[in-house]
Amino acid sequence: MQLLPPARRRAAVAAAAVPPELLGVAAFFAPGAAILAYALVKGKGNLKDGLSRLLTDFSQGYFQPDVGGKTIPVAEGELSDLAGDEPLFKALYKWFIESGGVYKLVFGPKAFVVVSDPVVVRHILKENAFNYDKGVLAEILEPIMGKGLIPADLDTWRVRRRAVVPAFHKQYYDAMCSMFGRCTERTIDKLEALLQQSGGSPVTVNMETEFLNLGLDIIGLGVFNYDFGSITSESPVIKAVYGVLKEAEHRSTFYIPYWNVPLLRAIVPRQRAFAADMAVIDATLDGLITNAKETRSEDDFEALQARDYSQVKDPSLLRFLVDMRGEDATNKQLRDDLMTMLIAGHETTAAVLTWALFSVAQSPEVEARLLGEIDSVVGDRAPGIDDIKAMPYLRATLAESLRMYPQPPLLIRRSLEPDTLPAGLGGDPKGYPIGKGADLFISVWNLHRSPHLWKDPDTFRPERFEEVFTNPAYGDTWAGYQPEAGRGALYPNEVASDFAFIPFGGGARKCIGDQFALFEATVAFAMLLRRFTFRLAATPQEIGMATGATIHTANGMMVSVARRQGAPAGAREAAERPVAAV
Structure with a gap:
């Protein structure tokens, strides 16, 4: 019988000394340990973020219906960004600045398209309004409001x-x-x-x-x-x-x-x-x-x-x-x-x-x-x-x-049929195809504080509503804020702002x-x-x-x-x- 090298001989002796029950326990827990280790890697050291990403990858492949939006940029957000002291709309603003006026937010089994561009908002709320209902919001409010005006279906x-x-x-x-x-x-x-x-x-x-x-x-x-x-x-x-x-x-x-x-x-x-x-x-x-x-x-x-x-x-x-x-x-x-x-x-x-x-x-x-x-x-x-x-x-x-x-700081919509969202500022010129059932967040906070739509957006200044503001980068797709367009109204509105103020x-x-x-x-x-x-x-x-x-x-x-x-x-x-x- 050929002698084993010393290191392998010691390992063999150690293995022989381990009771079979413990080997079974080790085999049982090994996959879980591997998943946790992989989650730590995926989350860059943050276990919660890593587990969230694993859940997202799994559920998006097996449970989430295909709602399109494959060309929409995905925000590089983490679950920990939503678990801090700041409210959700603050995190959505950060990702808006990083990812643009249309981006996808994916956590666990759900994906949301976040919209912060007036051209896209105008399309959803006005130009193709009857292709969208209240979606998740209606599901939340139905037990409270029944078929009141906010959660009601279109009919x-x-x-x-x-x-x-x-x-x-x-x-x-x-x-x-x-x-x-x-x-x-x-x-x-x-x-x-x-x-x-x-x-x-x-x-x-x-x-x-x-x-x-x-x-x-x-x-x-x-x-x-x-x-x-x-x-x-x-x-x-x-x-x-x-x-x-x-x-x-x-x-x-x-x-x-x-x-x-x-x-x-x-x-x-x-x-x-x-x-x-x-x-x-x-x-x-x-x-x-x-x-x-x-x-x-x-x-x-x-x-x-x-x-x-x-x-x-x-x-x-x-x-x-x-x-x-x-x-x-x-x-x-x-x-x-x-x-x-x-x-x-x-x-x-x-x-x-x-x-x-x-x-x-x-x-x-x-x-x-x-x-x-x-x-x-x-x-x-x-x-x-x-x-x-x-x-x-x-x-x-x-x-x-x-x-x-x-x-509210967010409006929620769900597409009833496939649609193509317009590009907005700096977006894909072909627009963004989405499918039936796509959930959207219209971030009113982002619109109202966008540096693309307002001068000094974080400054409280009522005088701004008497001032014209335009952004040449939009070309002719956004008219800007025009006080005369809303003259006679009780307050500045979506007409005067071309859906930058809603x-x-x-x-x-x-x-x-x-x-x-x-x-x-x-x-x-x-x-x-x-x-x-x-x-x-x-x-x-x-x-x-x-x-x-x-x-x-x-x-x-x-x-x-x-x-x-x-x-x-x-x-x-x-x-x-x-x-x-x-």
Whole structure:
């Protein structure tokens, strides 16, 4: 027998000494160890990133349907980029600067096309709008909003839009502006009471919370004639509304839709709480709908629009929909419509006011010009529609808040049929073919802060909306921002900016509540700035940013509030009539 070399002889002896069970265990764990080692290599030392890339490679090959987009650049992002302290839209902006106006983001079993170019956005929202639905967003919101306008399929959306749009007319807005003023007086009274308790010294207030309360009261009264009274009290309905809002935000940011699994819905505490909150809200809305139908006064919508809303006990949107002749929506559809407006119209306007105050409090020149305009137009009374139109700088300030902090920062779409996205700036001249089922993120944050579309995009400057801006690199594919193109509109919009500024979306499925939101925010902001001086009580870094359905603060908008020097104590024309409510 030939002798083995010493090294091999030692290895053979060692192997013979290992029990067979341990060899089996080693064989069992070896593939896993190899996968982990390979993941470390793929992730460049970051195990989570490596495992994410392995999952992506596997799932893209076996589970993900082919949705085209093979020529679209893939962002070199890592899972760890999304797991840090920065909100998602910040990471999307970084990859936009690196990868261009159209790129693909791939994590795990899903791939998203991220769009940050106005030419491509115009194609999706306007030129080929009916080839896209709300996709992932509809799946998230359907359990909450049902077939309301936001998540509705195209067929339902067409019917409901024709029914709802006539309700937003001048007489309705006149009545709403008066109600906006009365609700804002509640917030003013609350701040005045805090200042009295402090002996007139400045008080620190979380104004984000106050704007949320104000927004909830306004939506309740304006949409279904229900007075939440959230500025001064708290009720089970208010708690339920905020619980549903938090769950909507959770579902919009959580990757795996575990709530679709019946067993998990039954055992996960937050899902049980969500079901209980929905039951409270549904019972409230059902009662309001039943009451409205029992007191129906049917008429043509022209006659409804001609009503003297200043003398109507219930000037709500629900009353209009119930009284409109030929409108035979089921209780379920009306409930879905109301729930959609409650969720969509509450947090968004509160966020606009929060970030407008954040910006103005740090911009003395803007604040001085605003106060001059407010003092000269309305003094200390609640603004009406004509007053709002006479305060263009205030409206531009709110628009600038929406540019820098868009609500929402992302729009979600899914292609219903194959399409070819245009190239945009610096893109493939042939465009980008995508297939049926492709999911797209329209990054409103990227559009609104793009250095290709705006001068000094990270500077808060309402004056920009009076200035022409073009980019010759686009040639004739993007018209630039042209103030004259939007002259006469309530706010700068997608027409004036050729889809570089889309605070309320654009095209056929543009938000129908845009004017309601701008009227509401203008009235509230004018009345509060006229009465009080606001200064940040924390640094911008301490306030922070977080995101869900909207951009909100990470730690609250803590503000030092003082009576404005020289402000009158109180002509309160808006408070003479009580707020109408069921």
